[in-house]
Amino acid sequence: MASDITLHYFHGRGIGEPIRLLLTVGEIVFTDRRYSVDEFANMAALKAQLPFGQMPALEVDGVFLGQTDSIARLAARLAGLYPSDPIEAARSDMIVVHQAELSSALAKMSFDGVPGAPGTKMVPQEERQKRIAAWVETTLPGALLRLERLAQEGCMVGAQLSWADICVFNRLNQLLDIDEDVLHADFPKLRTVYDRVEALPQIRAWIQAHQDDYPRFRADG
Numbered sequence: 517m518a519s520d521i522t523l524h525y526f527h528g529r530g531i532g533e534p535i536r537l538l539l540t541v542g543e544i545v546f547t548d549r550r551y552s553v554d555e556f557a558n559m560a561a562l563k564a565q566l567p568f569g570q571m572p573a574l575e576v577d578g579v580f581l582g583q584t585d586s587i588a589r590l591a592a593r594l595a596g597l598y599p600s601d602p603i604e605a606a607r608s609d610m611i612v613v614h615q616a617e618l619s620s621a622l623a624k625m626s627f628d629g630v631p632g633a634p635g636t637k638m639v640p641q642e643e644r645q646k647r648i649a650a651w652v653e654t655t656l657p658g659a660l661l662r663l664e665r666l667a668q669e670g671c672m673v674g675a676q677l678s679w680a681d682i683c684v685f686n687r688l689n690q691l692l693d694i695d696e697d698v699l700h701a702d703f704p705k706l707r708t709v710y711d712r713v714e715a716l717p718q719i720r721a722w723i724q725a726h727q728d729d730y731p732r733f734r735a736d737g
């Protein structure tokens with residue numbers, strides 16, 4: 517199998533974090549290459565190699581792959597976290613797409629363009645908070661209820677941990693950073709999935725080693 521893997525992405529969790537978590541849970545050795553926005557803007561040689569000129573990108577033995585969903589699925593396969601049953605695989609796919617849509621919605625409310633692209637600015641804080649608070653109140657509960665109804669006992673799909681659990685954990689982290697009450701009593705199965713993933717030793721070690729990306733977990737946070 518692949519021997520030399522590098523994930524190219526910006527600093528911070530962003531849309532690249534589930535890929536890092538999947539590789540980490542699978543104990544796949546990889547280089548976690550992180551860029552500042554300015555640094556990336558000036559890396560013409562790297563950009564020319566990226567299939568869509570954007571990150572995250574996964575470099576596997578010199579081959580560059582793009583698109584978060586495809587890379588995460590590959591990481592899940594490498595990690596043994598992609599269901600082998602076709603229907604379970606499709607159920608995991610639809611859950612991963614659904615949680616990614618929540619991230620896209622938040623990005624649209626937070627940036628006036630493509631995150632990390634030259635010229636893109638953050639929406640002013642007051643406006644951003646207003647938009648996100650309204651979305652958390654009106655749209656998010658229904659979206660989470662859909663996930664809650666799909667969840668099984670302890671996992672999102674079937675009886676085994678899959679990439680759907682890791683991706684849902686990552687999204688819930690983002691939502692809990694926004695509103696720590698987001699996983700209230702209406703979502704017991706999602707809470708179980710979240711707690712189960714958070715308790716994985718690889719996830720614990722990752723969060724411990726990346727405290728700046730996980731302020732909610734910091735003892736002084």
Ligand SMILES: N[C@@H](CCC(=O)N[C@@H](CS)C(=O)NCC(=O)O)C(=O)O
Nearest residue numbers: 570571572583584585630631632633
């Ligand atoms: N559809 C792509 C979107 C990738 C994307 O928007 N990447 C942003 C960072 S989150 C980026 O590379 N921005 C820098 C640029 O476009 O120049 C995916 O899912 O991977």
